[in-house]
Amino acid sequence: MRNLFPAGLVALLFALPAAGQQDPAASFLESVEVRVIDVDVVVLDADGRPVRGLTRDDFELFEDGRAVEIANFLAYDEEVTVSAAADAASPAPAAPPAPPANAAPSATWVLYLDQERLEQGPRLEVLRQLSVFVRDSMRPGDRLMVATYDGGSLRVESPLGTEVAPALAALDGLTRKRGNVSSTESRRSFVQRQILTVDLTSRTAADEAQAILGEIEQIADEETLRGRQQVGAARDLLALLAGLEGRVAILYAGAGYESRPAAALYDLWSSKFAALLGPLTTAGASSRELDPRWIEVQAEYRRLMEAANAGRFTFYALLAGRRGPDISAETPRDSSLVSATSAIGASSDLAQASSLAGLADETGGRTLVSAPDLARRLETVRRDLVTYYSLGYQPEGEEPGRRRRLEVRLRPPGLRAQVRRSATDSSGEERAAAATVASLLSDSEPQNALGVTVxxxxxxxxxxxxxxxxxxxxxxxxxxxxxxxxxxARHRARLVFHFAIQDPDGGYRRLEAKPLEFEVPNDKVGVAVGQHVSFRIELALAPGRYRLGVGVLDELAGTVAIQTAPVEVAKR
Structure with a gap:
């Protein structure tokens, strides 16, 4: 990314004293930031039905195996939520008694279509089912966004908003386009046929085997690159959403990630040529666990998990890879999802499906298979966001990047908890950067505790x-x-300025953060508190309409303030 901040354009400026100067002591008020980690828990009975009416005493919460006190407890109930929505639409003459549970707050829904490795049939089916779900199941006040990955980059197809029409239009537009099935898929099938047709009694069999191994190596290299880009796009999506308040449900429709590139081909090659090459046969998947390519892709996947755990994201995996006929969305994730006609395809598809299922399991979500009854099964997902419990606890210390392992135990027997497995600490700067980007996703008024102007x-x-x-x-x-x-003899302050831009084509860029430390002499404090600090930058932009997000972090207090502004550059 080019540098949008030419050197020498950052300055600290004090304005003229403002009228109605404030009490200097206001600047020295001690502030303590109390951090609370919210753990959302869906409780189900043996038949998978939501359990209502539990209290704080029915839960035990553990961090890294150590019991922690549940400082905040809230129960949300679908019946109360529906009743509250009906009352808001047509208020009753007299208010009913307060219910024991609460109406669930509005949720954020992100429909993410990962088109890497998606065939056209399953792709169209999942788009149709998502359209039905959006049309019939969104609550008033819920926010909705549609994003895609097409093998090249992350795209926001419809911006975050409370209206369903833009999302439905985006889904309809996607049905008119084709997915992104890479040529690697056909090459993999071709190499499989090559392996199976080699005559082991031929004089050239060993040479043919080595040539085929070279092709497998090329496929593994290409799949590694594709896998890194695919996981990277999902991480970009989380970075875009990280600053949103409240629960974020990501309906992730795709075929999954190839965590062990070309593993099935290596195994097939090894089993075919073991007798011919003897001890030289070392290409099997079982002997390649330290393959740098596999380690690289799996490390990217772990980083995606960490990013998911840094926020209140819940992934719902909608498996849309190849599968046999008449499979219901109720099919568990360890069932066969593909026809048994191709061992390579089955092995690869199951591994990819497992990667998506793991993401859902890690974040307290569910795994569903794209099928004609998917829209009906998505009702269980909607229910998860209106009937659940929120447990809040205060963690010890702040260690950015630290993964805190979470566990929820239920005292009543026969119940199970659907909950994210861990939480990852974010620093104040990371939270400020995330909130700055998130401010560009919505037209709602940003949180501006510092009174920042742009x-x-x-x-x-x-x-x-x-x-x-x-x-x-x-x-x-x-x-x-x-x-x-x-x-x-002085007072010190440190602010960090964060900037993000929404481009004319709908893309988002997070710019380099700029820290600013300054001091105010004691004898100038009385005048200074009636003034302001100014931070000046210049943006190098091509013609078009942009939206600028600005975040200011007061490091001493931990306060983040957000402001946005339109920017337009006319053609010359």
Missing amino acids: EVGTPAPAANKRSEALVPVVVRVPLAQVSLLPEA
Whole structure:
């Protein structure tokens, strides 16, 4: 990414004293950030039905095997949620008694179609079923977004919003396009046929075997690259969503990830030529666990898991790979999803399906198979977001990047908990960066605790690039809202400015964060608190309409403030 911040354009400016100067002591108020990790729990009975009416005493919560106190407890119930929605639409004359449970807050739904390795038939089926689900099951106030990965990049097909029409239009538009079945799939089938047709009694059999092994190596290299890009797109999606408040349900429709590139081909090659090559046969999958390509892809997958655990994401895996006829969406994830006519295809598809199922299991979601009854089965997913329990606890310390293993035990017998397996700590800067990007996904008013303002100036021609303009941006923060730490003869503060841009084509870019440390002499504090600190940058942008997100982190207080502004660069 090119540098959008030319050197020498960052400045600290104090404005003229403002009218109605505030009490200087306001800057020194001690603030303590109390961190709470929310653990959402769906409780099911032996028949898979949601269990209502539980209390705090019915739950035990563990972090890394150690029992922790449940500081916050809330029960959400579908019946109360439906009743609350009906009352909002047509209020009753008299309010009923307060129910023991709460109406579930609005949820965020992300429909993510991963088109890598998706054949057209299963792809169209899952799109049709998702359209039915969106049309019939969205609650008023729920937010909805559609995104895709097409083998090249992540795309937002319909922006986050509370209206279903844009999402339905996006899903309909996708049915008119073809998926992205790579040529590697046909090459894999071709190599399989080559292996099976080699005559082991031929003088050239050994040479043919080595030539085929070379082709398998090429396929493994290509699949490794595809796998990294595929997982990377999912991580980009999570980075885009990480700053959203509340629960985020990701309906992930796809065929899954190839965690062991070309493993089935290696095994087939090894079994075919073992007698011919003897001890030289070392290409089998069982002997390749330390293959750098496999380690690389699996490391990317683990990073995706960590990113999922850093937020309140719940993945629902909608398996849309190859499968045999008459498979219901109720099929468990360890069932055969493909025809047995191809050992290579079956082995690969099951491994990919397992990777998606693992993502759902890790985050407390479910695994469903794309089938004609998928829309009906998705009702269980909708129910998960309106009938559940929220357990909050205060973790010890903040260790960015640390994975906290979570476990929920239920005291009543015969019940099971559907819950994410871990939570990963994020630093204050990571949370600020995520909130900045998330502000561009919605038109709702951002949280602006510091009273930040953003002023976009008139674009000026760039000196060296005819196609770009320099757009001045000034971000102002009232000093009365900034935490100042007294140190001898001065007071110190540290702000970190985060920037993100939504491009004219709908893409999102997170720009380099800019820290700003400054000091105020003790004898100037009384005047300073009535002023503001200004941070100036210039953005190098091509013609078009943009949206700028600005996040300001007050490191001493842990406060994050967000503001957005439109930016337009006209053609010259």
